[in-house]
Amino acid sequence: MDDLSYGVSAQTTVDDIGIQRPGRDALVMSAQLRLSSLATPVTVRIxxxxxxxxxxxxxxxxxxxxxxxxxxxxxGWVSGRIAWIAEGRMGIALDNDIDPRLAHDARSTLQLI
Structure with a gap:
């Protein structure tokens, strides 16, 4: 899967302990993932x-x-740690903040989901 599907951007949310956090953008895009336990990168869906x-x-x-x-x-390549794993999915906490808008470059095909 090489295309990108982009949903409506989430607004800033307040978590259950009252801290404001930026929302996550719902999307589907393929990416390469490297783990030390794997010989080669694998394709995942973000x-x-x-x-x-x-x-x-x-x-x-x-x-x-x-x-x-x-x-x-x-x-490009970003590093992080696995924060949780559940039912074929994983949450990854990045070591450094990124600008997620950069994932939506001019060559991407945007589709509402």
Whole structure:
């Protein structure tokens, strides 16, 4: 899957302990993911993306806390750690904030989902 589907951008939200956090953009895009336990990068689908993290579909073997790298279109390779794993998905906390708008470059085909 090489296309990008982009949903309506989420607004800033307040979490359950009262801290304001920027919302995540709902999207579907493919990316390459590297884990130290894998010999080669694997293709994953990113389902949402924010400045500090992302959620990806991944059914391989990994553990919470594992270091990863993800090649996000328009941004490049970014590093982070797996924050959670559930039912074929993983949440990744990025080591450094990114600008998620860069993932939506001029060559991408945008579609409402």
């Amino acid at each position: 389902r949402n993306l924010s400045a500090g993290g992302l959620m990806a579909e991944f059914s391989g073997r990994a553990g919470v806390g594992d270091a990863i790298e993800v090649d996000i279109r328009g941004i």
